[in-house]
Structures are given as structure tokens and as C-alpha cells.
Amino acid sequence: MTAAVLYGKEDLRLERVAIPQAGVGELVVRVGAALTCGTDLKVYRRGYHAKMLKPPMPFGHELAGVVEEVGAGVTAFKVGDRVVALNSAPCDVCFFCRHGQQNLCEDLLFNNGAYAEFIRIPARIVEKNTLIVPEGVPLEFAALTEPLACVVRGLEESGAKAGDTMVVIGAGPIGLMFMHAAEIAGVEVIAVVKREDQIEAAKLFGAREVVHVGAVPDVVAATRALTPAGRGADIVIEAVAVPATWEWGVDMVRKGGVVNFFGGPPSGTKVKLDTNRLHYGDITLKASFHHTPATCRTAFELVTSGRFKCAEYITGRAGLDEVPAIFAGMMHRNGSARDIKTAVFPAGGPR
Numbered sequence: 001m002t003a004a005v006l007y008g009k010e011d012l013r014l015e016r017v018a019i020p021q022a023g024v025g026e027l028v029v030r031v032g033a034a035l036t037c038g039t040d041l042k043v044y045r046r047g048y049h050a051k052m053l054k055p056p057m058p059f060g061h062e063l064a065g066v067v068e069e070v071g072a073g074v075t076a077f078k079v080g081d082r083v084v085a086l087n088s089a090p091c092d093v094c095f096f097c098r099h100g101q102q103n104l105c106e107d108l109l110f111n112n113g114a115y116a117e118f119i120r121i122p123a124r125i126v127e128k129n130t131l132i133v134p135e136g137v138p139l140e141f142a143a144l145t146e147p148l149a150c151v152v153r154g155l156e157e158s159g160a161k162a163g164d165t166m167v168v169i170g171a172g173p174i175g176l177m178f179m180h181a182a183e184i185a186g187v188e189v190i191a192v193v194k195r196e197d198q199i200e201a202a203k204l205f206g207a208r209e210v211v212h213v214g215a216v217p218d219v220v221a222a223t224r225a226l227t228p229a230g231r232g233a234d235i236v237i238e239a240v241a242v243p244a245t246w247e248w249g250v251d252m253v254r255k256g257g258v259v260n261f262f263g264g265p266p267s268g269t270k271v272k273l274d275t276n277r278l279h280y281g282d283i284t285l286k287a288s289f290h291h292t293p294a295t296c297r298t299a300f301e302l303v304t305s306g307r308f309k310c311a312e313y314i315t316g317r318a319g320l321d322e323v324p325a326i327f328a329g330m331m332h333r334n335g336s337a338r339d340i341k342t343a344v345f346p347a348g349g350p351r
């Protein structure tokens with residue numbers, strides 16, 4: 001079969017490799033759709049991911065497909081089932097798992113290789129994080145479960161509730177998912193976007209107000225002015241991953257509010273925060289990483305409910321042979337708002 005294999009920094013190759021076989025407890029899934037993701041781009045740029053991927057390794061982690069082979073002992077799935085298999089599963093026995101923080105599992109098992117005709121799903125993911133896709137839900141929609149599960153967890157951890165005002169800084173795929181999931185939950189969203197062409201996307205996904213960074217002299221003041229009584233936002237979500245926007249987050253939140261640093265800058269990055277503001281403002285600083293089996297299920301429900309505008313997130317369609325060129329293109333282009341996610345269809349499929 002054909003698979004995209006990451007060899008290192010900006011070195012992604014299409015290769016002929018053996019079709020995987022299902023061991024005990026495992027599945028082999030024929031990939032129906034795999035989605036491009038900002039995390040993949042980050043890994044492509046750096047050439048590795050400390051937790052998820054060491055090259056050379058099959059690439060891609062957001063997928064849904066059809067069960068092709070069922071390993072011994074698997075009873076929950078049969079050949080022909082349409083499934084979404086998440087990119088990780090926790091051990092459920094380590095310290096963090098036992099303390100309800102499965103996203104921080106010391107033995108989190110990752111699976112990569114979505115940009116391929118087939119993918120092997122390890123037993124633990126089969127057992128804990130593989131879900132049957134209802135009829136009528138396209139596989140490329142189901143594949144949105146993974147990024148949305150991270151977003152759902154970020155919202156829950158920030159304590160977002162109906163009527164709150166939330167600032168979302170950044171209008172990449174994750175920022176746009178935060179806006180939409182928050183809007184569905186009844187939260188008033190103010191988007192802070194870098195490029196003019198992102199204004200429309202932010203509005204489409206539920207932002208009530210949009211601050212265009214290039215169009216205002218002072219982004220913090222312009223954003224605060226849009227919050228009730230200019231107090232600042234109840235919650236700020238940072239989804240850009242640079243020090244300046246981390247600092248904006250603290251400057252845009254109200255007293256007693258929560259800032260969630262959702263974007264992960266490279267290790268070693270430092271930020272400057274006003275201690276006075278943090279202390280006397282009683283501000284909660286929070287960061288969120290990854291998802292748990294529970295938030296995967298919440299996200300899956302949202303994706304399959306029809307309430308989430310899945311189709312609007314999939315702005316490109318491609319075949320497997322185009323994957324290396326897609327990543328090279330993502331690297332060297334600033335991207336556009338119409339460019340949210342590309343669905344890769346290894347078997348042809350809807351184009």
C-alpha cells in the first residue's frame with residue numbers, strides 16, 4: 001500500500017509499505033478520510049515530536065475509515081464497520097490517570113499513520129478510543145473528533161458557561177473550533193484575528209465581534225472595549241502559540257477571570273507577565289493539552305449531532321499522492337481563511 005512517511009524536517013515521502021495486519025485486540029482500518037492539522041505542520045517543520053512521533057514514522061493522526069480486519073479477541077467491532085479511531089489512549093493505571101488527568105498519562109499511547117491506505121489501530125485505542133460512526137455522517141466529518149476533543153476539554157477546563165464573554169485569540173483551525181463550540185454552548189465570542197480574510201471565517205463560526213489586529217492601534221484596548229462595561233473577558237483562549245499573544249491574554253481578561261494558554265510555543269519560550277495584575281486581579285492562568293476519552297465522546301456527539309458546521313472546516317480535498325505537496329505548501333504560504341483543513345481521501349472518495 002502507499003503511505004506518507006516522515007523522515008525528518010520537511011522531509012515527507014510517499015512510500016510503498018506492507019499492509020498492516022491486526023494482532024490480538026487490534027484493528028486494521030481502511031482510511032476513508034484523513035485531515036491535515038496544525039500539529040502535523042508543527043511536527044513537519046521540526047522533524048519530530050517529543051511525545052508523538054520519532055522519524056522515520058508514518059504520518060497523520062486525524063482519521064476515520066472502515067474496519068478491514070479484526071484481530072483475535074475484538075468483539076466490539078466487525079469488518080465493514082465505519083469507525084473513528086482516536087490518535088491516543090491512556091493507560092488508566094498511572095498516577096495521572098487515577099487522578100482524572102488521562103490527558104497527562106505517563107504512558108499515553110499514540111498512533112500515527114493516517115495518510116495511508118490502511119492503518120493499524122493498537123489494542124488500547126480499539127478498547128478505549130474507537131467509536132462507530134452513524135450512517136449518514138461522512139467520514140471526513142467524523143475525523144474532526146480528535147481536534148474538537150482537545151477544544152472541548154479546553155472549554156470545560158476554562159469553566160465556560162452560557163452568557164460568559166470569551167475572547168479567542170487566533171483564527172487557525174483550533175481557534176475557529178473554539179469559537180464555534182463556545183457559541184453552541186451559549187458563550188458570547190469576541191475573535192482576535194491577524195488577517196483580514198479571517199474575519200469572515202470567525203463570524204461564520206459564531207464570533208459576535210471580530211478585532212482585526214492590523215486595523216486597530218491597540219489590540220488590547222480595542223478588545224476590552226467590546227467586553228461588558230469594558231471589564232475584560234470572563235475567559236480568554238490563546239490559540240496562536242507566541243509570547244505576545246500569551247501576554248495579550250492576561251491583559252484582556254477581567255478581574256477574577258481565566259486565561260487558557262491553549263497554543264504551545266516551542267520549548268524554552270518565556271513570557272513576561274504583570275505580577276501585580278495577576279495577583280490583585282485574582283486571575284487564573286490555565287493551559288490545556290490534548291484530550292481524554294470523555295472529551296472525545298463529547299466531541300464525537302457534537303460532530304455527529306449535526307449542530308457543528310463540519311463541512312465548513314473542510315476547505316480542501318486531495319488524494320494521498322498530494323500529501324507531501326500539501327505540507328510543503330502549508331509551510332511556505334501564510335495560509336488563507338479558506339484554508340482550514342484539507343481532507344485526504346486515500347481511496348479516491350469524494351473530491
Ligand SMILES: [Zn+2]
Binds near residue numbers: 040
Ligand atoms: Zn490534530
Ligand SMILES: [Zn+2]
Binds near residue numbers: 092096098105
Ligand atoms: Zn496513565
